[in-house]
Amino acid sequence: MSKNIEKEDLSITTIILIAFVSIMILSAFIIGAIIFRNWLAYADKSFSDTISRFDNDVYNVVEFYIENHFHQIEETDILDNHLEMLTKDTDSMAIVIDRNSGKLIGNSVNMDNYLIFQDGRKKEVRINDMGYPALTEAYKSYLDTNVTSYKLSNIQTMLYINISEYRTEYFDWLIFTVMPDTQFTAAVKEGIISTINFSVITLTVTVVAYLFLAKKLLKPASHLLEITKKFGDGDFSQRAVVVRNDEIGMIAKSFNKMADTINELFENLEEKVADRTLELKVANDLVNNNRNQLRLILDSTAEGIFGLDVVANCTFCNASGLELLGYNHEDELIGMNMHYQIHHSRKDTSPLDITECRIVKAIKDGAHFYADDEVFWRKDGTSFDVEYHVLPQLQGDEIIGAVVSFKDITESKKAQKQIEYLSSHDPVTGLYNRRIFDNQLKSIDVEKNLPISIIYGDVNGLKLINDIYGHEKGDELLIKTAKVLKNACRDSDIIARVGGDEFVILLPNTKAKEAKQITQRIKDDFSAEDIGGIRGSISLASDTKITLGQDIQIILKNAEAEMYKIKSIERKSINSKLFDDVMSSLYEKSQREELHSSNVAGICGKIAINMGLPETEVKRVKTAGFYHDIGKIVLDKEVLNKTSKLNAQEKEKVELHSLIGYRILNLFEETVDIADIVLSHHEKWNGKGYPKGLRGEEIPLFARIISVAEAYDSMTNKLGGKGISHEEALERIKALSGIDYDPIVVENFLHVF
Template sequence: EEVSEYKHFRLILENMIDLVSEIDHEGRVKYISPSYKKLLGYDLESLQKIPPNEFIHPDDFERAEACAQRVIKTQKPARVEVRCKHADGHYIWVEAIDFPLFDSHGKMRGMLVSSRDITERKKMEERLRQLSQYDALTGLYNRTFFEEKMQRLREGANVPVGVIICDVDGLKLINDGIGHAAGDQMLKNAAFILSRCFTQNTFIARTGGDEFAILLPHSSAEKVKAAAARIEKAVKDFNNTTPKLPLSISVGYAVGTTGELDDVFKEADNRMYQKKLQRSSEPGFSIAHFLMEALQMRNKGSDGSVERLEWLITEFGKVLNLSEQKIEDLRLLARFHDIGMVGVPDRVIFCDHKYNEEERQAMQRHSEIGHRLALSTHGISHIADWILKHHEWYNGQGYPYGLSGEEIPYECRIFAIVDAYDAMTSRRSYRPAKSHQVAIEELQHNAGTQFDPQLVKLFVEAFAHQWPETNF
């Protein structure tokens, strides 16, 4: 009967999914269940050759030893979670329960260890930890964990600390004008730049929609100042190599002690906003200007320039006796009419074939994207309607609305002629520049279809023989 019970017990052990092993009082492995081979790749002989401190992950070995000592001391089962090395080298998380084994005299002779694979559970726990501590979009620490870190610093020793606050300029403009996918990419780019500026152990968090914070304990004022300068240089370097969607980041910093951490944070935040206000008041600074500079870097295959187009429309404006303010607004239109192209994929802008329907629609959306960007940008919001309608044709075959005749704003009809002339007489990567005379003939040929015929007549009368000399 005892033999029968023993066979029955062995049959159960050999078919268990859980790992079962027997260890004697000297720490030698005397038995392992067949599940060891399935889960960890070992048979008894191969496992016996591996020292325990190599089989168990180095970070977990001390905890495993403590569990075994607890069983020896209390002679009661104890539980521990450790990583065990698979025969091929990777680790598997197991939950192990150590049971004391006794001889016939009641003396402890070893342990029975029952373990189960908890790798998937650990992955889920890590995922939940990531969600509780990290920002899902950027991979940096989130606001909640940032507050916890601040609290730990407050409660610790009173040491020097630096705080850097960074704010991504124009995020709302990009979200509204181009879309949240573009805005999300800006935030990812900002996070990437910040991460590259510091060591892996530096505490960097996304603390708001467009705001990031860096905590630098044990840092001098000189080191924090240098770190802020490093960020600003990294942004410039990024914009020089990634022209499609440039970044503008306002940076503020302050230094104090952990005992006054809240005041240090507020000072850094205030300095960041001062920098943002200072930059926004600088002549020529705006996110719109940044985007236009990026567009010009993308369109390197042309010898045309925004300055030339502005000059041309100024000359035609004078012929039409427009006011100085109207001419200045037309110069803005010349500068920003294609700002919406930042939302058009490169594969469409630089394709070397005739557009298919999907590509044509993607290209035509640039006027609507530009309209949204202009509406959200101080200084050009009043020309947003012109940006929207600058591709309308006189015969109603343009876009986006198919307006015709005088339904099209007068300024757009003026701009259409000058823009077409500039495009024809500028070199492109796919063709040489056309002559002044050929361009004039093209305008006349398309009068009444693409262009306002009366405005074409005035343009030709003024410039038919020779366009004034330019420096562009």
């Protein structure tokens, strides 16, 4: 195997220069070190000799002072002068003190040995009074250890201190000689600086000389390097200039020969490459076009499609797939393991190991696979029911991956479940439907369930509520019915809605007496329910199978027949109760409507009598007048009692009351003959009334009578706070005669009033 050669950016000239300068610096460092070492050795010897001479000189001065001035021993100024002369022009010090007391005998620092006070008293100056801590420290150490040489720090300098003893039979003195290191290091520093300057100058001169020679000698190499670089960049016309016949010149000749050969080959190759490039471009354009078309097709499909490699990592995903899985970009899935990304758990969130993954297994087996009982997981952590196909991809005999197509079947699953549910349950109440009831009736008809009781029921007033309030309220009544039945029964009992308003309950292991108790409980509970002011009621009957030989179908028919018998007997009372509920509900909402109904009925009777109608017709028109506004049961309390002008929406609702009243009255035998009258009581003589726009005598006579009676009562009824006077009402009605009202009816009305 070949090794990659690391590219160096440094030129040969630079490398040689660096090496040369490094050698020079190292040489200068070695020479400087040798010189520095010699300087140190010289300085050390010179320092030792100087200190020794200085000690001897000071000792001799003291000895001379003793020998020649002994009789003037107290005159220490002479000693001070000698010591000062000895240390003149130096930083050295010489001090003489008494060994035992530390009293100052003489010094070279121009300090008085005695302090003389104004009263003539003298005070001896001791060594610790001089202000030189180093001297004090050396003195104390000497007394303790008898060490005679010290090197102590004194602010910014080091002091070399020697202590000599001078003893006679008269005194015991100590001679301190002090010399700072600066006296000697200055010369050393000067020598070092001179050495460094010499080295720098030498190095600079050498480098300059090298650069001049290198430029002269290596210029052809630089030229060759430049030519080689241009040639490498594609300029095959470049040739090197041969300046000398040395090694560089030989390299230049070889380069020129190689360049000629390469240029010749390139000229032939260029044409071939151009042809091949054109062919390759055409092929690539075709591939890209096919790829783009395929991608467009994939992204146009409603189904999600993604590709997998052999380990289930994603290779592509179309737009529908990204949308179904909740991702924004394909890059979020490319390279990701799709099992861990979208297929990691079952619908109940229990983990699905990759070894159990049927998609991965299909890839390994190289077999097509289909499933519609699993889920895929979206990016946001939610799941959806999925139907998918796995199609393995082969390259020759080798499996290279698979393509998975899938779609969200959540809604179809829900629809399927709903269909299954509706096939067995009533969509309104959630109870079993007739088909399941028939099956349950057969399955429950076994000996262990004896006695078996069946309750058959029919809800009263469902059609009335549907006609008044619409089927939404009717469904509410059915739902409440189912709730009452469930509350009255056991979990083992079977309840079914077998018709529009018919319900059946199967009660296994239930005696006839118990069934009747359940029936009564249902009636009691149902009577407490209320839909739009109409209290619920239900007709119920039961029968019981006691022995196995009895036909369960006969028991069912008996219960049904008994229920309809009861319903027929109670029909009048049921209808009366329903009718009363409607009117009571209306009057609870508006006291004005109750008074209005009575007033209109009375006025209608008077008009009919004045018109010479038979007593039966008078009674009929009075009844119609009393119930003419029964359709207002659907209006809100606020609208019924509103005294200001109605808005458009409220007016539209109010105008429906005659049609709703017509429907209500048609439901009862007692009122069916007045339904058309109530429907038309807001028609006008000129045809501009509602709901049909009838005109003139097309309008039933009794409706025309009610129209005048209602108008008068509405004008004069002061319960709302805005009634007008009797006379004013008569004038208005007279003015609208032949327009809104039948002139004959108005004439009879005016005759009565």
